[in-house]
Amino acid sequence: MDHNSKDIQLQYEGFLNTPFLWRKEPLFGLKQFEFQEKNCSTFEGNVTKQPRLGKRVERFISFELQQQDSIKLLFENFQIQNGKITIGEIDFLLQQNKKPIHLEAIYKFYLYDENFGSTEIEHWIGPNRKDNLVKKLTKLKNKQLPLLYKKEAKILLDKYNLNVSTIKQRVYFKAQLFVPLRLKNKEFKLINNTCITGFYIDLSELQQFKKCKFYIPTKINWLQNIKVNITWLNFNVFSTKIKPLLNQQTAPLCWIKHPNGETEKCFIVWWN
Structure with missing residues (x-):
């Protein structure tokens, strides 16, 4: 395959x-x-x-x-x-x-x-x-x-x-x-x-996830469940990649991996 x-x-x-x-x-x-x-x-x-x-x-x-x-x-x-x-x-x-x-x-x-x-x-x-x-x-x-x-x-x-x-x-x-x-539950x-699959934040809230790893799937892969064996981005690289998207008024869907290995889906929005 x-x-x-x-x-x-x-x-x-x-x-x-x-x-x-x-x-x-x-x-x-x-x-x-x-x-x-x-x-x-x-x-x-x-x-x-x-x-x-x-x-x-x-x-x-x-x-x-x-x-x-x-x-x-x-x-x-x-x-x-x-x-x-x-x-x-x-x-x-x-x-x-x-x-x-x-x-x-x-x-x-x-x-x-x-x-x-x-x-x-x-x-x-x-x-x-x-x-x-x-x-x-x-x-x-x-x-x-x-x-x-x-x-x-x-x-x-x-x-x-x-x-x-x-x-x-x-x-x-x-x-x-x-x-x-804040409404996760x-x-x-x-x-x-x-x-309910995940949460969303804006750029100002992103800072609290600075110890996490990130991945930006292509839109067609928004359908997928989170894969773990991928090349994760660190906080700094991820931040520089999403800023241009937000400037174009595009909210990307991201996968987040926490330091303990837990993963979540999250949108980063430009409008909040």
């Missing part, structure tokens, strides 16, 4: 280990897809060489669903077009125990910022403040899921002799969540707390 496929395998394992953002009760009226997770831990699907993280996750979900005996994938990434204009894309159309389901897939990294919004759900934002959980849930509810009911989607449904009124809609929403350092009411 070459280095790249080894990384892909580790990304897949990290993806499988990521919990769903919520469980039984719907969030924002959206129901999470439920299936008997029979995890095939070796990834044997195809991925493109130049990946976007979201696209790679779609390949992982596709592969995972194909391993389930109760699930038959009918279609994935179907472009809904009005003439030459693409108005959206249906992620997955599948049958679970022969019942049709339209499934939208999401994998996100969110940070908890009490200064953004006014409710627990509104406080979850993207690392660079361009994205937030409420915006994503709203888009799912008002734009992505309603695509199924557009007349342009009828071509797809007719192909499988499906009546739109029989199709259930679900989301597959996984997330890694990060909280401010906070319990949240509305989300699955096992999604």
Whole structure:
């Protein structure tokens, strides 16, 4: 297995280990897809060489669903077009125990910022403040899921002799969540707390970690669980590497190794 496929395998394992953002009760009226997770831990699907993280996750979900005996994938990434204009894309159309389901897939990294919004759900934002959980849930509810009911989607449904009124809609929403350092032990009411993967700090708080070692994974490797046998950076080298990123208003995800050998995931933010 070459280095790249080894990384892909580790990304897949990290993806499988990521919990769903919520469980039984719907969030924002959206129901999470439920299936008997029979995890095939070796990834044997195809991925493109130049990946976007979201696209790679779609390949992982596709592969995972194909391993389930109760699930038959009918279609994935179907472009809904009005003439030459693409108005959206249906992620997955599948049958679970022969019942049709339209499934939208999401994998996100969110940070908890009490200064953004006014409710627990509104406080979850993207690392660079361009994205937030409420915006994503709203888009799912008002734009992505309603695509199924557009007349342009009828071509797809007719192909499988499906009546739109029989199709259930679900989301597959996984997330890694990060909280401010001082809230490391906070319990949240509305989300699955096992999604909390680490914490975030700004440059002024970094000093308290000066005895630690650091690593900056590439964005596609944000999916991975922390590897230990890597070339760790000392505090000074790490500081000089992240300053230009913060100046560009990019919040890097880092792995931290404490002197006692413990490891953690952490975002360094430019905006705090």
